[in-house]
Amino acid sequence: MSLDATLDRIDASLPQALDRLMDLLRIPSISTDPAYKADCTRAAEWLVAELESLGFEARVAPTPGHPMVVAHGGEGEKHILFYGHYDVQPVDPLELWDRDPFDPALEDSPRGKVIRARGASDDKGQLMTFIEACRAWKEVHGTLPGRITIFLEGEEESGSPSLIPFMVENREELTADLALICDTGLYGDKTPAISTMLRGLAKAEFTIHAATRDLHSGMYGGIAQNPLHIMARILAGLHDAEGHVQVPGFYDDVAELPDTLRQQWQALAFDHAAYLDAVGLSVPAGEQDRTPLERIWSRPTAEVNGMWGGYNGAGFKTVLPAEAHAKVSFRLVSKQDPVKVLTAFRAWLEAQLPADCSVTWHDGVEGSPASVMDISDPAFEAARQALSDEWGVPAAFVAEGGSIPIAGYFKTVLGMDAMLIGFSQDDDQIHSPNEKYDLASFHKGIRSWARVLARIA
Amino acid sequence: MSLDATLDRIDASLPQALDRLMDLLRIPSISTDPAYKADCTRAAEWLVAELESLGFEARVAPTPGHPMVVAHGGEGEKHILFYGHYDVQPVDPLELWDRDPFDPALEDSPRGKVIRARGASDDKGQLMTFIEACRAWKEVHGTLPGRITIFLEGEEESGSPSLIPFMVENREELTADLALICDTGLYGDKTPAISTMLRGLAKAEFTIHAATRDLHSGMYGGIAQNPLHIMARILAGLHDAEGHVQVPGFYDDVAELPDTLRQQWQALAFDHAAYLDAVGLSVPAGEQDRTPLERIWSRPTAEVNGMWGGYNGAGFKTVLPAEAHAKVSFRLVSKQDPVKVLTAFRAWLEAQLPADCSVTWHDGVEGSPASVMDISDPAFEAARQALSDEWGVPAAFVAEGGSIPIAGYFKTVLGMDAMLIGFSQDDDQIHSPNEKYDLASFHKGIRSWARVLARIA
Structure with missing residues (x-):
């Protein structure tokens, strides 16, 4: 009553x-x-x-x-x-x-x-x-x-x-x-x-540096490192063709979904086509060997949330910028440790920097586990x-x-x-x-x- | 007098x-x-x-x-x-x-x-x-x-x-x-x-589109296309490991340097180390099988002059953006035709777009030859x-x-x-x-x- x-x-x-x-x-x-x-x-x-x-x-x-x-x-x-x-x-x-x-x-x-x-x-x-x-x-x-x-x-x-x-x-x-x-x-x-x-979360913001100043692409194009190229190359390698994150050890602490939960989730009959269609998409991206529900609920991810460098105003500026910037975040699951993930990411990225390039990290190594x-x-x-x-x-x-x-x-x-x-x-x-x-x-x-x-x- | x-x-x-x-x-x-x-x-x-x-x-x-x-x-x-x-x-x-x-x-x-x-x-x-x-x-x-x-x-x-x-x-x-x-x-x-x-110049500005709106990486990370990833992957492939531009036909109309000019240029004793050192660099990037002077005077280039998308403000926004943007320019030599180069670049890029992604080109196909x-x-x-x-x-x-x-x-x-x-x-x-x-x-x-x-x- x-x-x-x-x-x-x-x-x-x-x-x-x-x-x-x-x-x-x-x-x-x-x-x-x-x-x-x-x-x-x-x-x-x-x-x-x-x-x-x-x-x-x-x-x-x-x-x-x-x-x-x-x-x-x-x-x-x-x-x-x-x-x-x-x-x-x-x-x-x-x-x-x-x-x-x-x-x-x-x-x-x-x-x-x-x-x-x-x-x-x-x-x-x-x-x-x-x-x-x-x-x-x-x-x-x-x-x-x-x-x-x-x-x-x-x-x-x-x-x-x-x-x-x-x-x-x-x-x-x-x-x-x-x-x-x-x-x-x-x-x-x-x-x-x-x-x-x-899922937990770990975040990284960084800047890749090359020349000490922005360069004219007529004077330096073809001979100077372009940090936008380096940024593209490194971030392109963050996933393989099947959507797996390439940072070494990334999946070490990721447990498989228990059978009981897997069965419950199957019973939910997740309509991934409708889920994607709502935002204008049709094909599930990410890990190709996982069910769509696993990809968003129980699998870890690496996503670029922001990337910028060079001239982005009206018109054109034929510049080789001195710097390129990105924000990358990881969704974490199971026992993944944010500190361990970010430390591995830093090492993985730094190992790929060519001569004349360096990186500055803008955040501490922190985050929250799942x-x-x-x-x-x-x-x-x-x-x-x-x-x-x-x-x-x-x-x-x-x-x-x-x-x-x-x-x-x-x-x-x-x-x-x-x-x-x-x-x-x-x-x-x-x-x-x-x-x-x-x-x-x-x-x-x-x-x-x-x-x-x-x-x- | x-x-x-x-x-x-x-x-x-x-x-x-x-x-x-x-x-x-x-x-x-x-x-x-x-x-x-x-x-x-x-x-x-x-x-x-x-x-x-x-x-x-x-x-x-x-x-x-x-x-x-x-x-x-x-x-x-x-x-x-x-x-x-x-x-x-x-x-x-x-x-x-x-x-x-x-x-x-x-x-x-x-x-x-x-x-x-x-x-x-x-x-x-x-x-x-x-x-x-x-x-x-x-x-x-x-x-x-x-x-x-x-x-x-x-x-x-x-x-x-x-x-x-x-x-x-x-x-x-x-x-x-x-x-x-x-x-x-x-x-x-x-x-x-x-x-x-x-050198001549050809310029391209474009936007890669995926979802119809920005997405929350917690809800869509791992299952939705991220146009920043696609942008990185495509631009990473613009050059091979030796610095050669990968757009098909890019070098078709590029003549070799005449021997007389090659000799004159060798006599100039270009100090590429000093040239790079002036801007904080030490290793010539670009085409590894060309002399430094050729790279900046008589060889064509492809350079990303601007790249941006997602959140780049203070703090963090765990977003999968709907769009990614870039400005790319080409320095042209010899008989390279800007229209032909830009048309080939567009076709090359469009052929690499995955499902759910599209591209908008913001400029006409134009430029100036060498x-x-x-x-x-x-x-x-x-x-x-x-x-x-x-x-x-x-x-x-x-x-x-x-x-x-x-x-x-x-x-x-x-x-x-x-x-x-x-x-x-x-x-x-x-x-x-x-x-x-x-x-x-x-x-x-x-x-x-x-x-x-x-x-x-």
Whole structure:
């Protein structure tokens, strides 16, 4: 009865919940760009005010980078920690957006209403599903659904430099019985999912140097090293013709998928043709001897995320540049160690530099390993049932190709398990122009958390 | 006597000549960037006023692009045309300049005073050597040294789109007995040179497309085509391990160097180690089975001048971009046809595109072929003698790795021979930050033209 009343309350107050989300989406909290530092703080302050209005004891907790939001509220035997992030990705290329990324709007789409804005899906819309579930519960019951800590980060899209130190410093305050993380998606467009595997991430940015200055291709073309040629040659060799990464030892710590998971995944009948068709592609790239689902869920990758050098303005400049630049990232799985991978990558690249060329590395050797959840915790089955109730189809244990390092940190730093539940769609265009979040994801997401909290909190 | 008086006059009025050059250098006449259109016109107007002050009948001649400067003056049996260009290259990367590129200054250097500014050497300093020679002659004799047409272009650094139509439309006015072009350099740092071979140029700019939008590397890494990988793979294959261009048919129309020229060039004892050392390099790149001088003077090249795609801002964005871009140019020699080369390059590249990738070409198929001068014209020997007198060492017949398409156009459009004499140094950093022109080049350049004009005008 009390759950039903909460669900009714959620349905009735959806317009107000949406207004609150729109307010948060208007704040351009791009964490990787120092120009938006004040906006990140503003987003944290907005969330603290929001949580205080629900009776949480909340604070903006400073870090050397962007602040954390930490809030405590409610009572109960089981202590639940909820994690989300209020920062967003950069918006470039801005000209590909159909509207101002920070002027959110409800728009029509073939599948129903969508909330259009940077951060709508990743992760402001998602984190607000949990907060709105708490609000509805509070409004119906007068109390929060249990003992809840809310922990919101502002550096998730820029490598979370302050996260581990903050967790270590505030270990006692942040350690709960279970962490809930809302930064993942549905399977397909209506099957609720609990992610039990996440790929890790390692990043490298570097510059290849040749001459001490840019050269005129008429005077030096044909006799001087061109670092753009060297960059192309090295990065062309990052994969073989079958898509295998060529850095020595890269696959050493990659386990084969267990048969049980392989069977579960086969049952999901992943439609890779539709997945690719949604972005204008038709042929799976990458490791040709792996199933498409393995390639995005359980196999490691190496991808060039940016490459630049020479003249790229209007017109032409017949230059041999002094430098060429690239950003390369690796998605990691199983026991792959980011430090070991990056160290091997550096050595592999440096061994290929010809005479007169050198490399500068712009980052440290760091990253986050993959995470594999312990699904024997009964909370996983309870949550699976709650989600199945809300969505009308059995919830699935899936994997996630993206990196959510926080899941691993909760285990390694705080010793607690994490459960990843989220409601984003594959076509939400997160990290891309025209990001959106389905209104149905937002609405049923709030209802889902009410059901999950009713069972586990 | 009259020549000596002119040379004395040049020596005495050098400070005033330098002031005039500084005025011209202050005008940021970057022709490839539309933002500087008004500055290009201003440079043309400045030059017209300068030439009118010498008694030339001069005008700013409009074109669909930047205007030409055309001036006529003097009398004599032989009609000489002088060509230079008042436009300059872009200045980026601006942060590598030690001063504002358009705030010229006389600076000290190990080899003496230098004039530091964008365009100091290419080509404002050079074209002013000829105009100042005319001024000194006029001041001493009351007349110009002969029948002279001055023809200055404002689009040399941006492909000269208006040049051929303008020459065709003004064929009669521009056709002279001989063209003099001042846009080349000394051989070594003190041997005057007449260039008799120039490489041509063909340019291609293109975009490789894959997905319809930028993709998140967590969701699509390992299964979607990454156009940066395709770009790297294709451009890595542009040369083989010995530096030979791999576009089919690229070398079909490339003639071997005649034995006579090969012997002359061997006598020049080109110090490739010093040439490379000046820019921080030590090992000749490019065609490993060719002499260093051939590589920069008489062999064709393919060079990537710009390559970009994905995220290149601060921080990291784990994106698989939808597009990758590049600018590639070819230096051409002998009878190589730019259209044929570019057509072959396009076909070669398109044949390598994998499924789901396409290419867009941003330029037409055009360019300029190489030029080879007819040195049997007695003016070549007369000029060689005049230059030898001024510099105290025998002048050399050399080649030029850069493209000066005008030399070919004078022959093909107007039917007249061209003689290329210039005073720039290898370390002038043309097209690069901190461009300079030796004060000695400027001073002795003016004196050189006075001597050449005395013999041939």
